Structure formats: structure tokens, C-alpha cells
Amino acid sequence: MDEKALIAKLIEGDAAAFEYVVGRYHSLMLSVARAIIGEAFADEVVQDAWVSAIKALPRFEGRASLKTWLLQITSNGAKTRLRRESRQLSLDDGWQAEPDYKFNQRGHRIDDVLPWNIDTPEALLENEQLRQVIERSYQNLPPHQRAVLTMADMEGLEMTEICNILDLSASNARVLLHRARTALHHSIEQYQES
Amino acid sequence: MFECKDVAEEASNYLDGDLPLAKRLGLLLHLVYCSCCRRYMQQIRQTISTVAILRPQEQHQTDTQALAEKLRTISKTES
Numbered sequence: 001m002d003e004k005a006l007i008a009k010l011i012e013g014d015a016a017a018f019e020y021v022v023g024r025y026h027s028l029m030l031s032v033a034r035a036i037i038g039e040a041f042a043d044e045v046v047q048d049a050w051v052s053a054i055k056a057l058p059r060f061e062g063r064a065s066l067k068t069w070l071l072q073i074t075s076n077g078a079k080t081r082l083r084r085e086s087r088q089l090s091l092d093d094g095w096q097a098e099p100d101y102k103f104n105q106r107g108h109r110i111d112d113v114l115p116w117n118i119d120t121p122e123a124l125l126e127n128e129q130l131r132q133v134i135e136r137s138y139q140n141l142p143p144h145q146r147a148v149l150t151m152a153d154m155e156g157l158e159m160t161e162i163c164n165i166l167d168l169s170a171s172n173a174r175v176l177l178h179r180a181r182t183a184l185h186h187s188i189e190q191y192q193e194s
Numbered sequence: 195m196f197e198c199k200d201v202a203e204e205a206s207n208y209l210d211g212d213l214p215l216a217k218r219l220g221l222l223l224h225l226v227y228c229s230c231c232r233r234y235m236q237q238i239r240q241t242i243s244t245v246a247i248l249r250p251q252e253q254h255q256t257d258t259q260a261l262a263e264k265l266r267t268i269s270k271t272e273s
Contacts, residue, residue, distance in 0.1 A: 013270050018262035026258055027251040034252070043256065054265045055272055098202040107197025113230045116237060121244040131248065138250040146252070153242050154249050159210075178206035185241040 035147035137187035
């Protein structure tokens with residue numbers, strides 16, 4: 001179903017269309033809210049964002065995709081709430097892609113990067129234990145990293161949209177994305193070596 | 195001069211095409227003679243593809259069916 005048809009169904013009050021959009025976008029909206037406002041208020045912010053979005057739906061002009069529009073509403077709500085709560089979340093600084101001990105003074109790797117026994121995405125995912133390792137590693141990422149990774153690598157949003165939604169500079173967003181990917185790589189690497 | 199440590203820091207920027215030309219060339223040159231970094235770069239690529247297929251989701255306790263029904267009720271009262 002294309003997006004126009006989906007929106008028309010929502011406006012008509014079609015139950016299946018509501019179940020579909022909530023099922024498809026709720027986690028994503030929560031990811032954005034958690035990154036901006038933190039765990040405590042995220043759920044409430046997303047519930048409010050859903051209500052605002054549904055009320056505004058008849059005026060949705062389709063200039064952005066429904067997904068980006070929902071994320072923008074979530075982001076605005078979370079930022080307003082953040083100002084009200086006078087909270088400031090930090091972007092976990094002091095990070096390196098790989099720890100210093102892996103390199104000598106000249107920046108060369110001391111040990112080899114070992115080849116993976118399981119080395120295609122399909123094969124990686126056929127291994128149930130490994131799936132769980134990746135899931136766990138994803139859940140353990142700090143909220144900002146999780147949100148950027150989700151939007152960039154799973155939802156295919158442009159970096160400019162991600163920066164706008166999370167109110168981040170491009171360089172910060174790129175660093176967070178790399179941190180997230182590196183953390184997941186590290187968990188796969190550890191599994192393969194064990 | 196690009197070293198392994200620089201490759202580890204810049205891998206995503208390289209893969210996403212966000213690396214300025216001079217750094218891109220430096221990194222490529224390093225990859226020519228460093229099999230470790232070639233492997234590392236390949237593994238980061240596979241990590242990205244794997245996550246895109248697996249699509250892990252935020253954990254939450256929300257009853258999405260109940261939420262959908264609540265929103266549908268709101269939309270009916272609005273129209």
C-alpha cells in the first residue's frame with residue numbers, strides 16, 4: 001500500500017491501518033524520544049506525539065514521508081519536554097573506535113584482525129546465538145547511538161534529517177553512528193573468537 | 195600518513211562517503227598494504243548489512259494494539 005492510500009485509510013478510521021502504523025513506527029519514535037529526553041519521559045512523549053500526529057493527519061501535506069513527519073513531531077515534543085524539565089543529556093564523550101592497547105606507538109595494529117568464521121550477513125543471522133549477541137549489543141548501546149544507528153542503517157534516513165530530528169551537528173551524528181557500528185562489530189568479533 | 199588507528203576511527207566516514215579526498219586517498223593507500231585493515235573494513239561493512247537485515251527494535255512495554263485502538267477512537271471524535 002502506498003503512503004497516500006495508507007493516510008486515507010487512517011483518516012477513514014481503518015483499524016488495520018492504525019495497527020500497521022503503530023506497529024511499524026512506535027519503536028522508532030521511542031528511540032528518538034529516548035535519545036532526546038531519556039528513559040523516564042520517553043514513553044509519555046511518544047504517546048503525546050501519536051495523539052498530536054493523528055489529530056494533525058488531515059492536514060498532512062506529504063512534503064516529508066510519514067516516517068520523517070512522525071519523527072519530527074516526536075522530536076519537537078521531546079525537545080519541548082526537555083526544556084521544561086531543564087535536563088541536559090550528555091553525548092558519552094571520551095570514546096575511541098578501538099582501545100589504545102590494540103595499537104603500537106606508531107598507530108599500527110599489534111595483533112591481527114582475525115577473519116570471521118561466519119562471514120556473510122545471512123550466515124551471521126542463521127546463528128541464533130549470534131542473533132542474540134547482536135540484539136543484546138544493540139539494546140546496550142547508549143540511546144543517542146541507538147537512535148542514530150536505527151535511523152541511518154535500518155531506516156535509511158539522510159544524515160541531514162537525523163541531525164535535524166536529534167538536534168545534532170553532522171560531525172557528532174557521524175561519530176555516534178561509528179561508535180554504534182563499532183560496538184556491534186566488537187560484539188560479533190568477540191563471539192567469533194570465543 | 196594513515197595508520198591502522200586512523201582507519202579504525204574513520205571507517206564509517208569512509209564507507210558513507212563523508213571523508214575528504216586527501217584522507218580518502220590516504221586510507222585507500224593504507225588498505226593496499228594492510229590486510230588487517232582490509233579485513234576490519236570488510237567486517238564493519240558486514241556488521242552494517244547484518245543490522246539492516248536483523249532490524250533490532252527498541253524494547254518497550256506498550257500494548258501497541260491498544261494504542262492503535264485508542265488513536266483510532268481519538269481520530270473518530272476529531273472528524
